[in-house]
Amino acid sequence: MNYEVIIVGAGSMGMAAGYYLAKQGKRVLLIDSHNPPHAEGSHHGETRIIRHAYGEGESYVKMALRAQELWNELEEQSEEKIFLPTGVINIGQPDSTFIQNVISSAKNYSLNVEQLTADEIKKRWTGFHVPEGYIGCYEVDSGVLMSENCIRAFRNQAKAHGAVLKVNAPVTSITIFEDSVQVDTADESFTAASLIMTPGAGTRKLLPLVDLELPLQEERNTFSWFETDESLYRSSDFPAFSFELPTETYYGFPSIDQAGVKIGRHDGGIPRDMKQPLAEFGTYEQDQQDVSSYAEQFMPRLGSHKMGKACTYTMTPDEDFIIDKHPGHDHVVIACGFSGHGFKFSSVIGEILSQLVIGNRESTLDIRPFSMKRFSK
Numbered sequence: 001m002n003y004e005v006i007i008v009g010a011g012s013m014g015m016a017a018g019y020y021l022a023k024q025g026k027r028v029l030l031i032d033s034h035n036p037p038h039a040e041g042s043h044h045g046e047t048r049i050i051r052h053a054y055g056e057g058e059s060y061v062k063m064a065l066r067a068q069e070l071w072n073e074l075e076e077q078s079e080e081k082i083f084l085p086t087g088v089i090n091i092g093q094p095d096s097t098f099i100q101n102v103i104s105s106a107k108n109y110s111l112n113v114e115q116l117t118a119d120e121i122k123k124r125w126t127g128f129h130v131p132e133g134y135i136g137c138y139e140v141d142s143g144v145l146m147s148e149n150c151i152r153a154f155r156n157q158a159k160a161h162g163a164v165l166k167v168n169a170p171v172t173s174i175t176i177f178e179d180s181v182q183v184d185t186a187d188e189s190f191t192a193a194s195l196i197m198t199p200g201a202g203t204r205k206l207l208p209l210v211d212l213e214l215p216l217q218e219e220r221n222t223f224s225w226f227e228t229d230e231s232l233y234r235s236s237d238f239p240a241f242s243f244e245l246p247t248e249t250y251y252g253f254p255s256i257d258q259a260g261v262k263i264g265r266h267d268g269g270i271p272r273d274m275k276q277p278l279a280e281f282g283t284y285e286q287d288q289q290d291v292s293s294y295a296e297q298f299m300p301r302l303g304s305h306k307m308g309k310a311c312t313y314t315m316t317p318d319e320d321f322i323i324d325k326h327p328g329h330d331h332v333v334i335a336c337g338f339s340g341h342g343f344k345f346s347s348v349i350g351e352i353l354s355q356l357v358i359g360n361r362e363s364t365l366d367i368r369p370f371s372m373k374r375f376s377k
């Protein structure tokens with residue numbers, strides 16, 4: 001047996017898992033079809049928001065808080081900038097489920113969240129225009145993760161602890177034996193006691209190799225940078241944000257290192273045919289139109305649209321994650337379907353995945369909400 005654990009897909013989740021295993025002295029092999037961090041998966045575009053008072057549901061809060069601890073640890077250990085404490089404001093109508101979840105998460109977990117009226121938001125950050133009747137929940141301790149730096153830091157640390165990384169090596173075949181696995185690429189074949197599958201948008205293609213079917217749908221989403229008046233929008237003064245409208249949801253980042261404000265639309269992604277390459281930004285009219293019309297109405301002091309990029313979400317039907325053991329094989333673990341909100345958790349999910357393949361193979365945090373059984377008929 002060559003390795004104790006093989007990780008297929010060394011992106012956001014896989015690279016973190018590789019680090020936590022290698023740190024514990026495990027012989028771990030990470031295999032990726034590209035050279036992470038890269039622009040062919042779901043983690044590029046430099047930044048991701050981390051929120052703690054979780055609008056998508058309170059079952060995520062403990063994971064978000066543990067994730068933050070682990071990001072802070074990574075920041076201490078690495079040379080890279082990992083986390084920017086910009087604060088995050090969640091703006092929406094007071095009766096929206098998302099806003100209600102933020103308020104109840106903040107209350108039940110004693111999080112530092114300030115509730116602000118539309119006028120109070122406009123007064124504090126003159127770069128926003130907020131409609132009457134909307135409110136904002138300002139998470140003081142949340143902020144921005146430098147996503148590509150995070151993956152680079154996990155990669156460097158994993159390798160420093162002895163992990164082996166094969167890049168530009170798409171996995172072509174997986175064979176599961178009773179107490180081991182064999183993973184093949186075009187040129188090589190590897191065996192290990194356990195397998196972690198974290199291939200992101202490549203998951204659906206690999207599922208038949210391990211005899212699994214999951215209701216995943218890849219979606220193309222885009223994001224854009226705008227010309228920015230630094231005195232209004234720089235990251236020392238302006239927060240990251242989510243902005244929920246009745247039928248659309250946007251998110252964005254302050255200007256970091258003078259890059260300009262970055263804005264994306266969270267919903268409204270276009271289903272992808274994974275046999276075709278990702279259509280570049282600008283292929284569809286809505287790529288620029290949606291964010292520009294949002295900016296005109298709600299951040300009217302921004303300048304013109306500078307540039308945009310396309311990226312992929314892997315959606316589950318309920319937009320909750322899948323983190324589970326293979327139903328027929330205890331030594332095979334899969335984490336996928338991060339539905340456009342997974343990055344902030346990648347540190348803690350790496351830790352959870354490492355726990356699921358070693359020792360008593362149990363996660364210290366409750367992952368029952370992420371079971372794949374919820375989709376079985």
Ligand SMILES: Cc1cc2nc3c(=O)[nH]c(=O)nc-3n(C[C@H](O)[C@H](O)[C@H](O)COP(=O)(O)OP(=O)(O)OC[C@H]3O[C@@H](n4cnc5c(N)ncnc54)[C@H](O)[C@@H]3O)c2cc1C
Binds near residue numbers: 031034036049170336
């Ligand atoms: C535009 C955009 C904005 C987002 N904003 C946020 C945000 O603000 N906050 C947040 O928390 N989350 C956000 N997300 C979501 C988050 O980035 C993803 O949920 C997360 O990156 C998914 O991680 P992953 O490990 O599943 O995928 P990835 O990081 O893409 O990793 C998967 C890896 O598997 C590899 N792979 C695929 N197939 C194979 C194969 N056959 N063999 C070997 N390797 C393979 C790929 O090359 C890749 O490196 C956003 C996503 C996008 C696209």
